[in-house]
Amino acid sequence: MRFAVIGGTGLIGSQVVKALNAAGHEAVPHSQSTGVDVITGQGLDEALTGADVVVNLTNSPTFDDASLAFFRTSMDNLLAAAEGAGVGHFVILSIVGTDQVPEMDYYRAKTLQEKILADGPIPYSIVRATQFMDFMDAVLSWTADADTVRLPVTPIQPIASGDVADAVAEVAAGPPLNGIRNIAGPEIFPLDELGRITLSRKGDPRTVVTDPTAGMFAVVKGDVLTDRNAHLAPTRYADWLS
Numbered sequence: 001m002r003f004a005v006i007g008g009t010g011l012i013g014s015q016v017v018k019a020l021n022a023a024g025h026e027a028v029p030h031s032q033s034t035g036v037d038v039i040t041g042q043g044l045d046e047a048l049t050g051a052d053v054v055v056n057l058t059n060s061p062t063f064d065d066a067s068l069a070f071f072r073t074s075m076d077n078l079l080a081a082a083e084g085a086g087v088g089h090f091v092i093l094s095i096v097g098t099d100q101v102p103e104m105d106y107y108r109a110k111t112l113q114e115k116i117l118a119d120g121p122i123p124y125s126i127v128r129a130t131q132f133m134d135f136m137d138a139v140l141s142w143t144a145d146a147d148t149v150r151l152p153v154t155p156i157q158p159i160a161s162g163d164v165a166d167a168v169a170e171v172a173a174g175p176p177l178n179g180i181r182n183i184a185g186p187e188i189f190p191l192d193e194l195g196r197i198t199l200s201r202k203g204d205p206r207t208v209v210t211d212p213t214a215g216m217f218a219v220v221k222g223d224v225l226t227d228r229n230a231h232l233a234p235t236r237y238a239d240w241l242s
Contacts, residue, residue, distance in 0.1 A: 002028070003017075005028065005055045007030075008030055015161065015162055016169050025173065031058075038074035038078060055172050056078055056091065060109060063216070068105065071112055075113055083120075093127050093164070093168055096182050097128075097225045097226075098110040100224035129183050130225060131157070134161045139195075151191045152212050153192050158189070188228075197237065198241070
């Protein structure tokens with residue numbers, strides 16, 4: 001099959017392209033660097049011509065309320081181009097629990113993206129992943145100073161980006177789900193504990209202070225960002241750190 005991977009040069013997209021091509025398909029990466037702009041629509045018609053499947057892995061440049069407009073405009077443009085090209089399957093990557101955290105602008109924006117896809121004219125699949133192991137350094141940086149990192153006890157089920165890419169490629173190569181598949185890492189940690197493990201393994205002398213008000217994940221209630229019944233990926237966090 002032929003795949004148009006929008007956002008195909010990023011962390012997940014580049015690995016999805018590699019996985020699909022390794023499986024014998026033709027996956028073509030598209031991004032702003034290749035002349036495709038999901039907001040203006042530039043290059044979309046050409047990128048989607050002849051594609052059997054569109055995999056949309058683009059992301060908003062911000063996590064604030066501007067992300068709502070990004071996903072609304074990008075999805076409207078992509079769906080119109082995909083319908084015009086006769087695409088038979090449209091895949092996006094979303095977040096486990098995204099519809100359970102309306103306090104976060106970005107999560108509301110991802111929920112909007114899912115709704116636009118589900119209400120659209122093309123058979124679809126939504127892959128929801130838990131938090132990427134690859135983003136842990138960024139999470140630590142949000143509330144760090146020279147001596148400490150403040151983190152809440154929010155339960156996190158980290159997943160390696162390579163496992164995410166493999167799952168997205170598998171779903172994209174299959175029949176449309178017309179629904180959601182949750183994927184997650186094999187272990188659940190309180191975020192503060194995950195921070196301590198990360199700093200220790202990296203030889204970072206800073207101390208993690210448990211703070212229920214610290215950082216973006218402080219607004220999350222309960223364990224909605226985890227899913228013990230998800231399709232579990234194989235990579236454990238300690239192995240990934242190694």
